[in-house]
Amino acid sequence: MTSPLDELAISIADLSIHQNNKQSPYIIKSDTPEPVDDLSNFKEKFRDYLIKYKEVAENAKHIPNGEKTMIVLSPLSLKHAFGRDWVSKTYISTIVERPQRLLATSMGIAAAFSMFPSQYTLVSSKKKSPLNSPHVLKIHGKNWPRDLEEKCLESEAKLAAGQIEVPDDWNSGDIYLTRGTIDAISGVIGSIETAIDTILDSDINTPKRAFVAIRPPGHHSHPCAPSGFCLINNAQIAIEYSADKHDVTHAVILDIDLHHGDGSQDICWQKAGFEPDFGESAAGYETESDDDSSFKKEATEPKVGYFSLHDINSFPTELGYATAGNIKNASTCIMAHDLGIWNVHLQPYEKEEDFYNDYKERYTQVLKKADEYLSNARRSYELENAKNPNKKPFKALIVISAGFDASEYEVQTMQRHGVHVPTSFYAKFTSDAIKLAKRHSNGSILSLLEGGYSDGALSSGVFSHLVGLQELKWDQSWGSPEVVKELVKGCKPKWNYTKSPSTEIKKWTNEVCSIGRSLLPNSIISPITKNVNGTPSSETPSTGRVLRSRNSNFPPAQKMVQDDVAIPIDDVHVTPTPIPKTEPIEESTPTPTPLLNHTSHEGEIKSEHEGEFVKNFKKVDGNWKIIPKHEI
Secondary structure (H helix, E strand, O other): OOOHHHHHHHHHHHHOEOOOOOOOOOOOOOOOOOOOOOOHHHHHHHHHHHHHOHHHHHOOOOOOHHHOEEEEEOHHHHHOOOOOOOEOHHHHOOOOOOOOHHHHHHHHHHHHHHHOOOOEEEEEOOOOOOOOOHHHHHHHOOHHHHHHHHHHHHHHHHHHOOOOOOOOOOOOOOOOOOOHHHHHHHHHHHHHHHHHHHHOOOOOOOOOEEEEEOOOOOOOOEOOEOEOOEOOOHHHHHHHHHHHHHOOOEEEEEEOOOOOOHHHHHHHHHHOOOOOOOOOOOOOOOOOOOOOOOOOOOOOOOEEEEEEEEOOOOOOOOOOOOOHHHHHHOOOEEOOOOOOEEEEEOOOOOOHHHHHHHHHHHHOHHHHHHHHHHHHHHHHHHHHHHHOOOOOOOOEEEEEEEOOOOEOOOOOOOOOOOOOEOOHHHHHHHHHHHHHHHHHOOOOEEEEEOOOOOHHHHHHHHHHHHHHHOOOOOOHHHHOHHHHHHHHHOOOOOOOOOOOOOOHHHHHHHHHHHHHHOOOOHHHHOOOOOOOOOOOOOOOOOOOOOOOOOOOOOOOHHHHEOOOOOOOHHHHOOOOOOOOOOOOOEOOEOOOOOOHHHEOOOOOEOOOOOOOEEEEEEEEOOEEEEEEHHHO
């Protein structure tokens, strides 16, 4: 016989799964089995957790569905996997854009559910929308989606023959293709549609905020040219779909990835009536018009503004392949000619207090300028509407390009220039973005996963981001090195549930890791080093062939095969940063700079047992907080 608290726990677990019966008109069928999860495993693990810790369920703040954040999983994204199973283990270890990124993301999702069990709702998207969907073609034209699909189909034979499957002028260290990439990208588009159809639904009982866990990322993708790890521009496609199906007239992209989203910005120039840097002519296609393309043409709707906070010294403006053009692009600030673009550069900091001084003085310009852009757009649009009453009314959408590679826990080979953000930033910035959404888009906000390549960066960053999406208070203890270290362990293939954890940190993270692992199939969690799909190990790469220029000199194919020896550093164009000798969060992740809230009186990071927790899930000022022993 179940107790009332058990029934409450079961009820909360049931409500954690979002019921969505609406289907996109663009759904396509596949002739291969799909890794779609009905979330029954997650539901069981989450229910068991709530029954075990009844005080969590009992004290959960219950809110209507319309006030929750919907988290959209895209299991089809897992089908985009490295397929060169003939290369060395050393070469495989340099591939950072991998299916296992979604496992680390799931740890952050599970952590949010564990602390705030009634604040989120989960859906596993089974939609597949083709690359020739109208909203994709409006961003990428008819040629690039067709060519991309053809290259994916051709990759099967090339990989079987031991050949590089991408064109010679692509960066084969950043970009790979398989036949499964088609399904993955189709699933990405479908997942985006699922989120948009929900948050822009007129029903007050549907969530207005969504985080979509998708890969590969998209903000480097130009209209007709791949770049970085990106093949299509997810954020711009999302906005186009929202315009086609939900009458959105204006949108802003808030990009917080470590790297400048040159593709997203380039498409904004195109939509404003200018020739993009990498348009069809740049990609080698014939143009359909003899008109001089250098002059501005009429802007197209929806109007899109781009506002970015990034490291100016990282890709695509890293020393060695930076050009005057792309440095100017990553520094552009303009609010005219149908353009709203504002770029702000991250600065190094010593203490978290210093970072937040910069946040207040510099980084909030991204949000202030987005606010200015939408305010001016509404004013001018409504004046135009007064002359033409047949136009649809002003309707805005806020999109976050949620990259987590600026995290203090990112690998040093990705974060090569000493610039990062504290984990608390993701909660703070996201909460401030919600205020912007409430002012301009009736609270509707869409967050799409971009970068983030270490398990520590993704698990802690996603957790913080989800807390911010619900405007909840972030507690510094949740992002401490001790906590993140345990979450990283949960991403390892051989992790096992501990029956008797030795500390309260381990007791909590033990449950989080169990819940997080329930969101992905075992074939992704515990892959062999080289399986038939070429899926690499889930170990975080220790060196980086990462985000190089599309014009870099690539290592010859023979260096990828047979010998498991280190590729010469001169061939991969990476300046390595020495790894500290102190034990890191994960093998290739540096322990972050000591922060005010993470330090003892002597200014040193506490050891795992020095701040041992003795009480879990204590509620302080309405929020769950982990209380260290010395504070009780």
